[in-house]
Amino acid sequence: MNSNFLQTPITYLKNVGPNRAEVLQKELGIYLFKDLLQLFPNRYLDKTQYYTIDQLQNSGADVQVVGKIIHIKTVAQKRGKRLVATFGDGTGQMELVWFRGHKWIRENLKLNEPYIVFGRVSRYGNMLSMPHPEMELLAVHQKGLKIAMQPIYPSTEKLSARGITNKVLSQMIQQLFIDCKGQFPEVLSPKILEELKLISKSDALLNIHFPKNQELLAKAQFRLKFEELFFVQLQLISKIILRKKKIKGMPFTNVGNYFNTFFKKHLPFELTSAQKKVIKQIRNDLGSNAQMNRLLQGDVGSGKTIVALLCMLLAMDNGFQACLMAPTEILAQQHYIGLKELLGDLEVQIELLTGSTKKSKRKTIHEDLENGQLHILIGTHAILEDVVQFKNLGLAIIDEQHRFGVAQRSKLWHKNETPPHILVMTATPIPRTLAMSVYGDLDISVIDELPPGRKPVKTVHRFDSNRLQVFRFIKDEIKKGRQVYVVYPLIQESEALDYKDLMDGYESIVRDFPLPEYQISIVHGKMKPLDKDYEMQRFVRGETQIMVATTVIEVGVNVPNASVMIIESAERFGLSQLHQLRGRVGRGAEQSFCILMTGHKLSQDSKTRLETMVQTNDGFEIAEVDLKLRGPGDLMGTQQSGVLNLKIADIVKDNPILKTARYHVIQLLKEDPGLEKEINLPIRKAYQNVVQNKAIWNYIS
Ligand code: ADP
Ligand code: MG
Secondary structure: OOOOHHHOEHHHOOOOOHHHHHHHHHHHOOOEHHHHHOOOOOEEEOOOOOEOHHHOOOOOOEEEEEEEEEEEEEEEOOOOEEEEEEEEOOOOEEEEEEOOOHHHHHHHOOOOOEEEEEEEOEEEOOEEEEEOOEEEEHHHHOOOOOOOOEEEOOOOHHHHHOOOOHHHHHHHHHHHHHHOOOOOOOOOOHHHHHHHOOOOHHHHHHHHHOOOOHHHHHHHHHHHHHHHHHHHHHHHHHHHHHHHHHOEOOOOOOOOHHHHHHHHHHOOOOOOHHHHHHHHHHHHHHHOOEOOEEEEEEOOOOOHHHHHHHHHHHHHHOOOEEEEEOOOHHHHHHHHHHHHHHHOOOOOOEEEEOOOOOHHHHHHHHHHHHHOOOOEEEEOHHHHOOOOOOOOEEEEEEEOHHHOOHHHHHHHHOOOOOOOEEEEEEOOOOOHHHHHHHOOOOEEEEEOOOOOOOOOOEEEEEEHHHHHHHHHHHHHHHHOOOEEEEEOOOOHHHHHHHHHHHHHHHHHHHHHOOOOOOOEEEEOOOOOHHHHHHHHHHHHOOOOOEEEEOHHHOOOOOOOOEEEEEEOOHHHOOHHHHHHHHOOOOOOOOOOEEEEEEOOOOOHHHHHHHHHHHHOOOHHHHHHHHHHHHOHHHOOOHHHHOHHHOOOOOOOOOHHHHHHHHHHHHHHHHHOOOOOOHHHHHHHHHHHHHHHHOOOOOOOO
16 A cells, blocks of 8 residues: 555545535544544444343443343432333343333333344443333344444534535545555554554454444454554653753752751751652752653642752752742742741742732842842742843742643743753642643652641531531631631632622621621632732731632632631532642641532532542542543643544543553663664654644643
8 A cells, every 4th residue: 555545635535526525624624534544433333243241341332132121120210210121131131221201111012022122332330231222023123124333423513414424424434445455554563563462453443444343343442542542652752751852951960058958957847758759759850961840749738838949949059040930929928928937047038029019129029030149039920021030040830730831831941041940739639641641741740648647627518508507616616716718619600690699608607707706808809919918818817717718719828727618509619629628728737627518409410529528538539530520621731732632542531541552652662762673663654644744742842
């Protein structure tokens, strides 16, 4: 086969004229033969094969089984009922399930007569189940016409309106196979094919479009998913290697006075072993000749700040400046105050730069940055402005990554002639392999341990009707000297209503917690920054006992004396947000509580979220559930990274395949970094194609 065959414009295919080509481009993004080849069916109607129940797999394909109904029953469920028939064929049993049309089905189904049933099988626990099957008495079926196994392609209204039906698409693909005699170039090495027992590229393509049977379909799916993830990983890992080679870093070889003095005299606690491990990883990077670009993941309260500080001191020991950027003014300020306190009498010049920094102050900060008098700059986005120039910025730290995008990171790169080392800190735990794909150009460190002596926050779910009890509980806690957060949801779509809820809530709290015994703060987005700040500070100083707020307090605020977090309308928050909010308490020595308030009407997803929060404090576990509920689409960073452009693999469901692919890429690059060996030629060719055709990963440079 001519190697350019796949790059042929789609108009050259038989029966595809300019009109059809245009629709294919617009609706399905199909420009070339290869795009059509990669239009994978969503599902299959397999009417060539009969399966016995013991052969069925959880492949999502439709299958055909002959057997008898042994038993029918109606099962009550949350809403309505479902009709369940036990269906057996001598090799096993499965369930046929109906959610509608019970009466008609019950009246027409015959027990113990051979039926042919057709539908999609999925597994729930140990039981296979087929919802709303097509079914026919075997005797009737045998008289009718039989259809072959049929791929079902993604479709749109426009496609079918323009006559490009599923059948037409299938015929076009058949034509492709005929034109090239079903031969497609292999893109993996014989070694990998062998080790993983993968079927060839040609076989895989044939069986993804025209599966001979379930088993080959599963093999084709596995092979193509693996291949897709393999090349994504190959790009990512090659890029990391390239960056390390190409971009000269500024090696921090000294561990000097600042670091050592702080470590010996000012460190207020012993580091956890997770903190030590992470610092070691970072120091390794900083000490090497490469530029560091590292993501530091650590659950709320895991102690990322001290790690940041130690790194900044290391920068200073090597004659460099450092900056720490936070997403909100409040958080930047807390960092500034906290770090100043930690530094004590160490001679470190540290300043705060935010949107509300006064003009005159701003001017001296700019000057001192440029002449090198200022060692550490803490701030918000204000740091990114072009007027902010450093003498020699060696390290830039970004706290709470998800509020910043790739573009902003890239701005930091340009703050110095040689790009500074970059450390991105986030409290949003995402599963490691996923992180590797989403933040592909970052190395990853994880603080997977909380400082000792922390009491896990006790979390409960209460209904609005229990509010009096909850208020009583708050009063008891305040009597013990504790402070309380009450948080209301605020989203743009329903902003006006949300503010009303917040103000109503505030008023009812003011009524129940009257002056002078109780002092209450309120903070929300409509307030002026100065007022917000004033209220916040009153709470931080312990002058108010209750803080009523919208989610502005979500990120980073540290008030160790606060021991109760009440979240109103908790069902409206996402899991990671709930987890972040809960992280605001449990920072002191006292037992802390998180109370999730909701009405009685809850969706299944809301229930799962609330239950998850009640059951676990583990951020990674919560992240896994969140991912399952929402899919990767909402994950921060994914939109930018192109992870979602996958054609066949699913980054969540196929995570095990992703791991395998990653392992094999690492092995490959170890053995043959330049992909120069004969055996790896197919990989090299395919890789060059991928890289030439589109650089899906935005590269900061
Ligand atoms: P986060 O990772 O959420 O930014 P912080 O850095 O704010 O967490 O740390 C949370 C709290 O834990 C702070 O009060 C900090 O002083 C404390 N802390 C951090 N590391 C340790 C440690 N090794 N031992 C005891 N307390 C620690
Ligand atoms: Mg923090």
